Amino acid sequence: MNIKDASQKSGLSAKTIRYYEDIGLIKPLRDSNGYRAFRDNDVHKLIFLGRARALGFTIEDCRALMALWEDRDRASADVKVIAQEHLKVIESKIRDLNSMRETLDDLIHACSGDGRPDCPILENLASF
Amino acid sequence: MNIKDASQKSGLSAKTIRYYEDIGLIKPLRDSNGYRAFRDNDVHKLIFLGRARALGFTIEDCRALMALWEDRDRASADVKVIAQEHLKVIESKIRDLNSMRETLDDLIHACSGDGRPDCPILENLASF
């Protein structure tokens, strides 16, 4: 299977797939013409990676998760730890964003948004 | 005022301040020895930038907001539009993260996290 098919089956762009090979996440074979030859297993890995990335795992997390996935003797605890750490990161981002959202929302509601120059948003940013 | 004092007063690192000069957000004077000479106004701009960045505005948003801030004839509507656009971006990020958080939380709770290899987290990522 060439890269286009692998791309369609995995939902990842050809660029992304080449990038994943560059950084060693997948190792497709090569045809005699130099074209990458993807096996089903390669596509499975790509789908796995796409799912993990969609959950926000970093590439390095993905690398670790794939290694665990391929290790039949893994302990589920090892997976859980990675997921829990990631959950903490996500929750912290959500907190930060919620705090931004709140402030921003307040400021927007306080701003008349008309032709006059008076603006609580700028005043807030510039208050010394 | 040298960069260290500007850094302390603004809460931004010296590195960041130099970077902001590089990209044209501030234009401190220079002493004869080549050192940057910050006026109070430069520091005010740095504080403004720090606040805006803390609210998640991009550098380009910050540039536009600063221009409006310095324009005595601005219309508050122009500021409001930028803030509202930004709020939308933030809300969209929050939605994405919440969806990740939910899935991740479910998977973590389903995972025994012991020495056995059975792991719903990996199973979910690898389901074809």
Next chain:
DNA sequence: CTTGACCTTCCAGTAACTGGAATGCCCATG
């Protein structure tokens, strides 16, 4: 034999900094 759709590699750019090296200035102390 050419056309068009593939494929390849390599280089550069994105956002917003951060780290570090090499070097220079300034001031105080011995």
Next chain:
DNA sequence: CATGGGCATTCCAGTTACTGGAAGGTCAAG
């Protein structure tokens, strides 16, 4: 006057996870 420490400067590289584009090779159809 030398020297040491703390400041300053510039410039280069690295971070994350790709994406865009150029230049060029391959393949199958007409």
